[in-house]
Amino acid sequence: MERQLKVFSGRANLPLAQRICAHLDLALGAAEVRNFYDGEIRINISESVRGSDAFVIQPTPPPADNLLELLLFIDALKRASADRVTAVIPYYGYARQDRKDEPRVPLSSKLIANLLVRSGADRVLTVELHAEQIQGFFDIPVDHLYSTPILIDYFTRTDSKNLVVVAPDAGRANRARGFARRLGDNVPIAIIDKRRPRPNEAKVANLVGEVAGYDALIYDDMIDTAGTLVSAAAALKEHGAKSVRAVATHGVLSGPAMERLTGSVLELVVITDTLDLGKKKENKKLEVLSVSPLLAEAILRIHRGESVSSLFV
Numbered sequence: 001m002e003r004q005l006k007v008f009s010g011r012a013n014l015p016l017a018q019r020i021c022a023h024l025d026l027a028l029g030a031a032e033v034r035n036f037y038d039g040e041i042r043i044n045i046s047e048s049v050r051g052s053d054a055f056v057i058q059p060t061p062p063p064a065d066n067l068l069e070l071l072l073f074i075d076a077l078k079r080a081s082a083d084r085v086t087a088v089i090p091y092y093g094y095a096r097q098d099r100k101d102e103p104r105v106p107l108s109s110k111l112i113a114n115l116l117v118r119s120g121a122d123r124v125l126t127v128e129l130h131a132e133q134i135q136g137f138f139d140i141p142v143d144h145l146y147s148t149p150i151l152i153d154y155f156t157r158t159d160s161k162n163l164v165v166v167a168p169d170a171g172r173a174n175r176a177r178g179f180a181r182r183l184g185d186n187v188p189i190a191i192i193d194k195r196r197p198r199p200n201e202a203k204v205a206n207l208v209g210e211v212a213g214y215d216a217l218i219y220d221d222m223i224d225t226a227g228t229l230v231s232a233a234a235a236l237k238e239h240g241a242k243s244v245r246a247v248a249t250h251g252v253l254s255g256p257a258m259e260r261l262t263g264s265v266l267e268l269v270v271i272t273d274t275l276d277l278g279k280k281k282e283n284k285k286l287e288v289l290s291v292s293p294l295l296a297e298a299i300l301r302i303h304r305g306e307s308v309s310s311l312f313v
Helices: 015-023 065-079 108-119 132-137 148-155 171-184 227-238 259-261 278-282 292-304
Strands: 005-009 033-034 041-045 053-057 084-089 123-128 144-146 163-167 189-198 201-208 215-223 245-252 268-272 286-289
Touching: 005 015, 005 292, 015 053, 015 292, 033 065, 041 065, 053 065, 053 292, 065 084, 065 108, 065 123, 084 292, 108 132, 123 292, 132 144, 144 292, 148 245, 148 268, 148 286, 163 171, 163 259, 171 189, 171 215, 215 227, 227 245, 227 259, 278 286
Parallel strands: 005 053, 053 084, 084 123, 123 144, 163 189, 163 215, 215 245, 245 268, 268 286
Antiparallel strands: 033 041, 189 201
16 A cells, blocks of 8 residues: 655745645645744644655754754654655755864764754755765765756746856856756856855955856855855956846845845846745845745655656756
């Protein structure tokens, strides 16, 4: 007998979970998630999950309660005898701390992986990890999707004849090159050489490639405080770019991000809904695309035991 597919959601991005369930033509699983007066999280699965194939959708940005809520959800499903539990993490928090680049710092992304495995997760489905090697921190299967199909579909509907794709640093050059190739065989790339004296602060040191007279498109995986992005856009303008736009999967948009974007030379910033932006998405410079079709298709294929590799682009 085939396991019943059930999809649950934490509170970090309930709108995305609802969109995913709409694509699956499936009701969101019944669960009560609330806090005691002291802030402690209480989760109660309100329907039987015995023998089911359960998916719980929850990005894990700060505060840490989002991660803890996911861990408690997984534990509740396992203790309720779900046959398999897949953690669907549209945004994997703490991914930026994936190596020891200085003494006495934690490997945070490895620690989070350990916590997810120990909580009982049988599988992880995630989108656009900050570094691909994070998959190796898990001792369970990880399906790592990219938002590329969603983003390419959007930009191929616009004129890309005069486009140059810009990597915001050398580490993003390969992804930027792949994105440019999917936009068209003749779309060039440029690379910004930047220095990062401290977290959330970067200075443009050099520009590799030609942007003068082109419509520049900065390609990155996430936008946090937008300081790096705004300074990169200004540098591109100074080097003669005709226009500057940006595209990223994760719109963290913390602190002064919205103010910086509004006052920048950027004409448009395209992001996805891996994080719930609330009222931030009403900014006229933001275009928010949904990854719900991509995640819904991946969930369905995983449930049916079908290949997911065609989605890894």
